Each structure stands twice: as C-alpha cells, then as structure tokens.
Amino acid sequence: MAADRPFPHLPAVLPKLTLAERLRLVRGRWRLLVRLAGATALAYAFSTHVLGHEQAFFAPVAAVVVLLGGVGLRHRMLVDLILGVAIGVLVTEGLIHVIGRGTWQLALVVVLVTASAVFSGLKGVALTQAANSGVLLTAIVPVVGAANPAVTRFADSLVGGLAALVLLVLFPRNARRDLDLEVRPLLASLQGVLTTLAESMRNADPAAAQAALTRARGLQGKINSAITTAANAREAANLSPTRWRQREDIERYTVVLGDIDNAIRDARVLARRVGTMMRLGENPGAHLAAAVDGLAEGVGVFQDVLADPGERARAEKALINSVKIAMDALTDEMTLNRAAVAAQVRSLAADVLFAGGMTRDELDVRLRF
Known part of the structure; x- marks a missing residue:
C-alpha cells in the first residue's frame, strides 16, 4: 500500500525483485566487482607508494569513473577525464595566483573554469571533472611541504584511468x-x-x-x-x-x-x-x-x-x-x-x-x- 511507503508521492522506481533474483544479479556482475576492487587498490597504491602522494584519493575515484561511466567508450572516457582535469587545473591555478582563495574566489573559479571547458568543447565527464578540479584546488589549502595539488590531481587522474584499463584487460567479459x-x-x-x-x-x-x-x-x-x-x-x-x-x-x-x-x-x-x-x-x-x-x-x-x-x-x-x-x-x-x-x-x-x-x-x- 502507498501508505506503507516513506514517500508515497514518489514513484516506485526500483524493480520488484525476489531475493534470489537480486543475488543472481550480483553474481552476474562479479567481473565488475573484481575490476573495481583491483583498479581502486592499484591506483591508490601506485599514487601513494610510488608517486608519494599523501592524499591520493582522486586516483581510485578516477578508476571508478572510467569503469562505471564509460560503457563501451572507456578509451574516450579516460581522455575526457584527463582533458577535464587539465583544463580545470590550468585555469584554476592561474586564477588562484591572481585572486587567491576564499568564498567569492571559489564561486568565480567555478564559473570561469566551467565556461572555459564549455568554450573548449568539453561535455559530460570532462566538464564535470573540470569544475571539480576548480572546486578542490580552490577549497583545499596545500599543506606546507606537500606536493603541488595541481600536479598530483593530474597525475592521479592518469593513474586511476590506466589502472581501470589494466583491470579490463586482465578480467574481460566473455x-x-x-x-x-x-x-x-x-x-x-x-x-x-x-x-x-x-x-x-x-x-x-x-x-x-x-x-x-x-x-x-x-x-x-x-x-x-x-x-x-x-x-x-x-x-x-x-x-x-x-x-x-x-x-x-x-x-x-x-x-x-x-x-x-x-x-x-x-x-x-x-x-x-x-x-x-x-x-x-x-x-x-x-x-x-x-x-x-x-x-x-x-x-x-x-x-x-x-x-x-x-x-x-x-x-x-x-x-x-x-x-x-x-x-x-x-x-x-x-x-x-x-x-x-x-x-x-x-x-x-x-x-x-x-x-x-x-x-x-x-x-x-x-x-x-
């Protein structure tokens, strides 16, 4: 009954599946689960222990984006991801150098970075990552002695995307x-x-x-x-x-x-x-x-x-x-x-x-x- 639902005015968008059907769906995605586990671990370990990045959170995030977001187009997804990050980093670093960090600066950076990405013809995940790069680089103040966050974000995006492709090769679908x-x-x-x-x-x-x-x-x-x-x-x-x-x-x-x-x-x-x-x-x-x-x-x-x-x-x-x-x-x-x-x-x-x-x-x- 509708009254039993917490939000009765919203449509029931989830399919009505039995427990056995749900378990069968999970079993059918075992390759995806293995890829996600392997790619995120590989990306994080490489960025942390090989590249020496202290907060390499974006490497596993990039791996997830490429694995889940690029249905049939993961080569292009990786390129778009890197292009978006590159434009976001480039524009944001230039703006921070001129106007510094702060609340109004964050708003201005997001607007100008997104406008630059649109002007460059980016869309989808590339546009999203350009805006995200602007937000993160403006909002997070670098720790003294830490690596340049612009460089680490760009490197992590590449590491994460490549890790996703490696797992796709190692665990391909039939x-x-x-x-x-x-x-x-x-x-x-x-x-x-x-x-x-x-x-x-x-x-x-x-x-x-x-x-x-x-x-x-x-x-x-x-x-x-x-x-x-x-x-x-x-x-x-x-x-x-x-x-x-x-x-x-x-x-x-x-x-x-x-x-x-x-x-x-x-x-x-x-x-x-x-x-x-x-x-x-x-x-x-x-x-x-x-x-x-x-x-x-x-x-x-x-x-x-x-x-x-x-x-x-x-x-x-x-x-x-x-x-x-x-x-x-x-x-x-x-x-x-x-x-x-x-x-x-x-x-x-x-x-x-x-x-x-x-x-x-x-x-x-x-x-x-």
Whole structure:
C-alpha cells in the first residue's frame, strides 16, 4: 500500500525483485566487482607508494569513473577525464595566483573554469571533472611541504584511468556469451509477440492484439540494453588479447542487433495495424494470420542461426513463405488495412533476413511476388 511507503508521492522506481533474483544479479556482475576492487587498490597504491602522494584519493575515484561511466567508450572516457582535469587545473591555478582563495574566489573559479571547458568543447565527464578540479584546488589549502595539488590531481587522474584499463584487460567479459544471453531471449520474446498476434487475428480478438502491442513496446528497453552490451563487448574484445578471437562474432552480433531493432519496431506497427483492422470490423482472415505465424516460425529458427549458420536456409524459407502468403492474401479482399498489414509482414521479414546476412539485391529478388 502507498501508505506503507516513506514517500508515497514518489514513484516506485526500483524493480520488484525476489531475493534470489537480486543475488543472481550480483553474481552476474562479479567481473565488475573484481575490476573495481583491483583498479581502486592499484591506483591508490601506485599514487601513494610510488608517486608519494599523501592524499591520493582522486586516483581510485578516477578508476571508478572510467569503469562505471564509460560503457563501451572507456578509451574516450579516460581522455575526457584527463582533458577535464587539465583544463580545470590550468585555469584554476592561474586564477588562484591572481585572486587567491576564499568564498567569492571559489564561486568565480567555478564559473570561469566551467565556461572555459564549455568554450573548449568539453561535455559530460570532462566538464564535470573540470569544475571539480576548480572546486578542490580552490577549497583545499596545500599543506606546507606537500606536493603541488595541481600536479598530483593530474597525475592521479592518469593513474586511476590506466589502472581501470589494466583491470579490463586482465578480467574481460566473455563478450560472445554475454551477447548470446541477451539476443536469444530477445528473439524468443519477438517470436512470442508474433505468435500472440497471429492468434488474435485467427480469433478476431482486438484485446489480444493490444496485448501483443504492449509486449512489443516492452522489448525496446531490452534491445537498448543489448546494444549497450554489444558496445561493451566490442571494447572488451579489442582490449584483451584473450578475447581477440571473438571480434568477428561481436561485429556480427552488432549488425544483427540493428536489424532486430528494426524488426521489433515493425512488430509494433504490425500489431497497431491489426488492432485497427479489428476495431473497424475488418476480419484479418486465415491467410494473414498464417503469414504472421510464418514470421514467428522464421524468427524462432533464426535464434538457431546465431549459433549454427547452417540453419540459415530454414529460417529464410519460413520468412519468405510468410511474405508470399501475405501477398496472396491480398487477392481475397483488398483494403487499405490489409495492404498495410501485408507490407509490414514483408518489412519485418526483410529485417530478419538482413540480420541473417542476405543482401538488399538478394532480398529484392527473393521477395518479388
């Protein structure tokens, strides 16, 4: 009940997961936990014991920023981090030399450092680190005899970022497996959407078509997650020699995900059009339902194509046959909605065929009915 929540006016943003599901999530991130522990310890130890920095807090902070903030872009994240710190240090040191430290000086430094970073074209983490550098260097008075804080902050940012990259190389994710664990369930969900939609067409059930549409809309978050995983996987495969053999597979998955994304969008349009047909009293008929069933079969077989390219011919046969059935259905009764449904069947089949490696020229020949 809402009254049981401490802030009932705020939405419940955390997913409702069982204890077992939460533990499974933690187990699934064991590599990240090892990287965080190793990178922060390595960065802090190096800055403290090798470089002799007395308060090397920013080295482990930089390692965390690079590990957690640079999904698939950690090389760029490290560069941005260093650029932001460099600009913040440069501008702040010049201002402190002229105006000194104090309350109004801090406010002025933050404004001018941020403005300088924006003028330089920095954004995101680089802009944040530029402003943070200005705040820290202005607010913290150096201890007599201690190293220059500007120099130590710059060095620590480099040490932390490099430590993060070292741990990424030593403990890379199994890129191929991670992608397979996301892509195959995604295709299974798309197959389920199409199966539900075909059933709604056979039974002239607009509520079931709406349920299929709702489920298709829910797949967008999953495809976005898979695309992010692909970016991480590509980075892992490029960074770690132990994963270099997976680079070809990762590129194939990346291309496939773009086509699957298009197929999911087509499924949403298809479900909306079918729902509209039935609300207007049009019966989709057995032929169009059979065409959507063929799509579902083809998507199901395509799951196996990812692991065994030898299944490609079977997937192509089911998808091409679904388009032929849809085109033949137009001879029964031609309406705008029926033509739109047939066109969406063709579009969705084409996207999955593209994902399977068929070229556009081949597609034009094979789907010419």
